[in-house]
Amino acid sequence: MNPPLKPGKVWLVGVGPGSPDLVTVRAMRALAAAEVWLVDDLIAPEMSCYASPGTHVEWVGKRGGRCSVSQERIQKLTLQHALAGRSVARVKGGDPLLFGRGGEEAAFLRGHGVAVEIVNGISSGIAAAQALGIALTHRAHCHGVTFVTGHTSAHGSPDWQALVRGGTTLVIYMGMSRLAAIRDGLLAAGMRSDMPAAVVMHAGSEQARSWTGTLGTLAEALAAGLASPAVMLVGGVVADTLQAVHAIVPDAGSLAA
């Protein structure tokens, strides 16, 4: 009889918002070391440049709330590979710890005796700020920034009243399908309709597109063709984009080797 297999290691790897050059060195090494990749749907195919020859790649993503593979199934699949002794990279967009369910996946795997290492990545909200040429925080405008999901869950909407009173810049993920409700929630919470607002679609990728306006005109972003995956930014700092940039052009290629 063979001795029981030592489980393979699992890396939960954030590969950032899209451009392969926004991957960290640590993520590249994890991607190269893993024998199996389990890849989320929104990951750019170009990311495969980081796979070692012979890597087994499976796409397990979810898109816009519709699960092509359920969260449970993804976790079981990851566990199966690890228990079979294979090292696994769970390849996730952005950062696994910010709306990435990395906490749930890590807890599940650790509960089964599998070693998990989380590798941080650039989140799309911060890449959106880069695309707009603005900072998310500014001494003159606010004390900080809040990242929230606009997606309805069992726990209802964010407390817009409290968030508006808190005065931080708001970066809203997964909110495009509820854009009008979010706008109405912020207006009802007392936010001025002329508060600067922006939407960035495919932030941090070559396909980045953006719209800037105000909270009151937010629905124009939909008319302009912006859709998921996109982040909304609302707050005084967003006005700085008007002075800072005149057109949004992807920066990714400008440093290409």
Add this chain to the structure above:
Amino acid sequence: MNPPLKPGKVWLVGVGPGSPDLVTVRAMRALAAAEVWLVDDLIAPEMSCYASPGTHVEWVGKRGGRCSVSQERIQKLTLQHALAGRSVARVKGGDPLLFGRGGEEAAFLRGHGVAVEIVNGISSGIAAAQALGIALTHRAHCHGVTFVTGHTSAHGSPDWQALVRGGTTLVIYMGMSRLAAIRDGLLAAGMRSDMPAAVVMHAGSEQARSWTGTLGTLAEALAAGLASPAVMLVGGVVADTLQAVHAIVPDAGSLAA
């Protein structure tokens, strides 16, 4: 007479929280391309592995509020190098757009006709979550996460009342010197004293150290020797660390080539 010099390009480069392997590929390329580096104080000396031979390196950092070089002076120095035709990397910890004054520096330089490209980096708050083995957001706990500065400015303290009511995970930067006041502000705002809390010093670097407890026992972090630069994390998600990890060990070396 010589024709007027074309200004050099300036990259505002976020090099992440400390470990050289948490730098992105785009940042590495910018660091290698720049003829001059103007480097913040808290940047690890190991980061110099990314400099091309002959790079002129100047340290211009600020530490704990005491300016060794003023913000104005840093901006002027950057501009001087750029106007002399030299390409410049302003090397910043974390991300330039999150408490990094990147917005101010970019606006100043663009106002003088200098081309600026911002390169995102991993912020210490998200690296702190990685060090603790927790996610910053979790469907079961909260709608999001708020990054605030605990540092007193002309604009007073954050509105703790609103932030507590908002129910997001709180990640507090630059708060160690005001730890007791922050704890008292959160308690006065109605946060439970048994709310899980953590402090991570040197998050995302080889020197990472952490403390976990509750809001009520937060001052013990100081007694345990945690000090600036450090981030505090407060919220339900922080409790997950207790199940997830038993000791904090730096992960940086585990993937070393």
